[in-house]
Amino acid sequence: MIHHKQQTVPGLILTTLLLSPLAQAETGPYVGASFGSSHFDEDFSGLNVDSDTNAFRVIGGFQLGDYFGIEAGYHDFGDFSESIDFGGFSSVTTVSADGWTLGGTLGLPLNKQFSLYGRAGVFFWDADVDIDGFSIDIPADENPYYGGGAKVDVTSNLSLVGDWTHYELDNIDSDVISLGFEFRFGR
Numbered sequence: 185m186i187h188h189k190q191q192t193v194p195g196l197i198l199t200t201l202l203l204s205p206l207a208q209a210e211t212g213p214y215v216g217a218s219f220g221s222s223h224f225d226e227d228f229s230g231l232n233v234d235s236d237t238n239a240f241r242v243i244g245g246f247q248l249g250d251y252f253g254i255e256a257g258y259h260d261f262g263d264f265s266e267s268i269d270f271g272g273f274s275s276v277t278t279v280s281a282d283g284w285t286l287g288g289t290l291g292l293p294l295n296k297q298f299s300l301y302g303r304a305g306v307f308f309w310d311a312d313v314d315i316d317g318f319s320i321d322i323p324a325d326e327n328p329y330y331g332g333g334a335k336v337d338v339t340s341n342l343s344l345v346g347d348w349t350h351y352e353l354d355n356i357d358s359d360v361i362s363l364g365f366e367f368r369f370g371r
Contacts, residue, residue, distance in 0.1 A: 210250055210368070216243045218345060218364025224264045224279060224356070235279075237262035239360050245289070247368065253289040258282070259307070259351070261358060275316050281353060283309030285329060297337040304330040307351050327352045331360075341368050 222239035239262050245255030260282040268275045287305015294300065307329045313320040333347025343366045351358045 210247055212368060212370040213244070213246050214253075214366055214368040216245075216345060216364055216366035217241065218347070218362035220360055220362025220364075222261045222264075222358055222360045224261070224358045235264040235266050237264050239362065241285075241360075241362065241364070243285075243366075250293050251291050253291070255285075255287060255289060255303070255305075257285045259285060259360075261351075261360070277316075278314045279311060281309055281311040281358070283307050283324075287329070291335075299335050300332065301335065301347075302330070302332040303347075303349065304328065307353070309351075309353055311353065325354055327354060335366065342366070343368070 217240065219238065219240045221236055223236050239260060241257055241259045243255050243257030245253050245257075247253045261280070264279040266277050268277070285305055285307050287303055289301050289303045291299050291301040305328070306326050308324070308326045310324045311322045313322055329349055329351045331347055331349030333345060335343040335345050337343050344363070345366050346363050347361075349360045349362070351360065
């Protein structure tokens with residue numbers, strides 16, 4: 185029995201040393217929102233939509249230490265619209281997309297107030313396409329998203345966030361550049 189206790193003490197010391205940075209690390213829930221510009225470029229049966237529009241995102245998550253987090257959110261890409269003139273005949277194509285995200289974050293704190301981060305996950309989306317008043321049915325789907333950005337702490341609970349996120353909607357891609365905030369609870 186005494187031999188067993190001697191082996192347990194070094195294990196407890198090692199465990200305490202390894203877990204103590206996690207106890208001091210930033211943990212807890214957060215919410216955020218961002219507003220930005222979304223770019224979309226796609227060819228629908230010869231009608232090309234190459235457009236920018238306003239987009240917004242709201243998120244909620246849980247930070248698991250300084251480096252890892254999990255988050256879910258809602259993203260609205262806005263309405264993309266393109267008007268094409270064919271020698272007197274014009275065609276208007278409008279695309280709207282929105283959906284829910286579920287993923288993770290990986291942070292890299294550079295100092296107490298500034299950090300870089302990456303995000304990736306699955307985007308559960310739905311889109312509507314309208315060509316000259318005729319709707320095209322696009323079934324809901326899920327696809328990956330990924331991106332990265334930077335956070336600057338304004339207060340102990342509030343950060344300014346700037347990022348780029350790439351969404352893949354089947355064979356359609358959209359890039360979003362946004363600026364927003366993140367509010368952390370319990371600091």
